[in-house]
Amino acid sequence: MLESPAVRSPRAFVPPLLPALAALACACGGPDQRPAEWAYIHAAIVVPSCASATCHSNGTRAGGLTFEDRAETHRSWLGEPYVSPGDPNSAILYLLEGRERDLMPPSAPLPPADIEFIRRWIVEGAAP
Amino acid sequence: MSIRPLLAPALTLVLAAWSGAAEAYPHFQLSSDVAICQSCHVAPAGGGLLTDFGRDQSEDPLSGGGNGGLLHGLVRLPAWASVSGDVRLAGVANAAGRAEGLEVLAFPMQADLSARLGTDLVSAVGSVGLRSLARRPPVQSGSVASADPAPVVSREHYVIYRPAKTPFYVRAGRFFAPYGLRVADHTAYVRRHLGFDLEEEPYGLSGGAVSEEWEAHATGYVRDPLHAGGPAELGGAALGELRVGPAAIGLSARAGFTRLDRRFEGGPYAKLWIEAAHLLLMAEADGVYQRFSIPGAPSRVQLAAYGGPVWMPVRGLSVGAAYQAFLEDLAVAGTGRHAVDLWASYLPISHVEVMLSTRAQRIGTDTAWYALLQLHYFL
Numbered sequence: 001m002l003e004s005p006a007v008r009s010p011r012a013f014v015p016p017l018l019p020a021l022a023a024l025a026c027a028c029g030g031p032d033q034r035p036a037e038w039a040y041i042h043a044a045i046v047v048p049s050c051a052s053a054t055c056h057s058n059g060t061r062a063g064g065l066t067f068e069d070r071a072e073t074h075r076s077w078l079g080e081p082y083v084s085p086g087d088p089n090s091a092i093l094y095l096l097e098g099r100e101r102d103l104m105p106p107s108a109p110l111p112p113a114d115i116e117f118i119r120r121w122i123v124e125g126a127a128p
Numbered sequence: 129m130s131i132r133p134l135l136a137p138a139l140t141l142v143l144a145a146w147s148g149a150a151e152a153y154p155h156f157q158l159s160s161d162v163a164i165c166q167s168c169h170v171a172p173a174g175g176g177l178l179t180d181f182g183r184d185q186s187e188d189p190l191s192g193g194g195n196g197g198l199l200h201g202l203v204r205l206p207a208w209a210s211v212s213g214d215v216r217l218a219g220v221a222n223a224a225g226r227a228e229g230l231e232v233l234a235f236p237m238q239a240d241l242s243a244r245l246g247t248d249l250v251s252a253v254g255s256v257g258l259r260s261l262a263r264r265p266p267v268q269s270g271s272v273a274s275a276d277p278a279p280v281v282s283r284e285h286y287v288i289y290r291p292a293k294t295p296f297y298v299r300a301g302r303f304f305a306p307y308g309l310r311v312a313d314h315t316a317y318v319r320r321h322l323g324f325d326l327e328e329e330p331y332g333l334s335g336g337a338v339s340e341e342w343e344a345h346a347t348g349y350v351r352d353p354l355h356a357g358g359p360a361e362l363g364g365a366a367l368g369e370l371r372v373g374p375a376a377i378g379l380s381a382r383a384g385f386t387r388l389d390r391r392f393e394g395g396p397y398a399k400l401w402i403e404a405a406h407l408l409l410m411a412e413a414d415g416v417y418q419r420f421s422i423p424g425a426p427s428r429v430q431l432a433a434y435g436g437p438v439w440m441p442v443r444g445l446s447v448g449a450a451y452q453a454f455l456e457d458l459a460v461a462g463t464g465r466h467a468v469d470l471w472a473s474y475l476p477i478s479h480v481e482v483m484l485s486t487r488a489q490r491i492g493t494d495t496a497w498y499a500l501l502q503l504h505y506f507l
Contacts, residue, residue: 029457048358068358107498109494112493113463
């Protein structure tokens, strides 16, 4: 499970532009220490990348699938099954990597680090 | 396992991702006869329906000539009404990510009608367009019940009030809050990743002032989860722009609150017109701070940037290049994407545009590219 929230530092609210520009200058970033938890993956990757208005939103439901709700998305991913818990070659990864041409998202592929992040969650059991 | 059943949804999403909406061309600011977006557009911050003056500009200097009036001047409407429309046909060659082979597609990209009814003081503005002309994919077995998305959508509809002889306005309805450069391409990183992608227009109440030297806009909005995708969002945005000679500099900020996160974004943008070279330089950089409503989840800082020149050597021809970046999480290596765009747009006469655009992307360690040809006609 995720840890309890830390006490919020005032520095967390520093205007984001300066650190962002500094990071662009070095284009750096460290090893992936994000929590391989479904709640985080859904909020940080699935919703902004997949649940856009013209794709898997409640309004469009491309292919009959909506990814806006966390629990419903988990059910549909495991129910199809796009995700087989423990299987590092789950179908969802074929889609995200475009291994058989049908890349998802089609015109804005996920960075490989995000795909590996999702693979880690699947290998660790794909818990909801 | 076979994933063939998933091919059709993928194709549909390709087409949906490229479908378009009527937008402004921000490189026409400063490079044409005017520096104020609302001189040519009904909307106070540009985009969409043209004013009569905007139609005149579409004849000269922005195209090779012709008559910019409705249906080439064949129809004249009373002053209380304006009507326009946009039709785009497109062809795309797409080599995305690790996908094998090259996708070549041709499809109707846009079919919109827009109108304004009212006076200089108060008017109602709206557009209706086909939502998607892509082939309909089969519903996945075992998936949730699918409701057919409406075949038409109104991406914008609002009422605007402009007190006479003042720079002020108030508008309410569905529209994008003025933010950043407002580039026409909704797949530009500063749009797609900052909440300004296709059909993401929220409902809002906006007020501001527009003058020759400066403009300011403030918007409060509610993002409609039924139409805009993603969770319901309550937020606000502000933009200020100052124009000095051939330059414009601006600052934008936006804050959004959903059940999933709190998101703060903002940054500067600028344009510089170099008359001697017929060259417009423009750039935008935005930082994003996102805090998730998940106990213990790390917050993240993102960066979106866009910048490059647009060269307009002769009437009707614009040639542009741009570098783009979106760093999804500055704390995690390999989550960034960078792109180089090259494009050319030619308006041989008013109403008609041919545009070729290409984008090469570096996403993490992968590369992707596409080329898109558009044929655009506006009424």
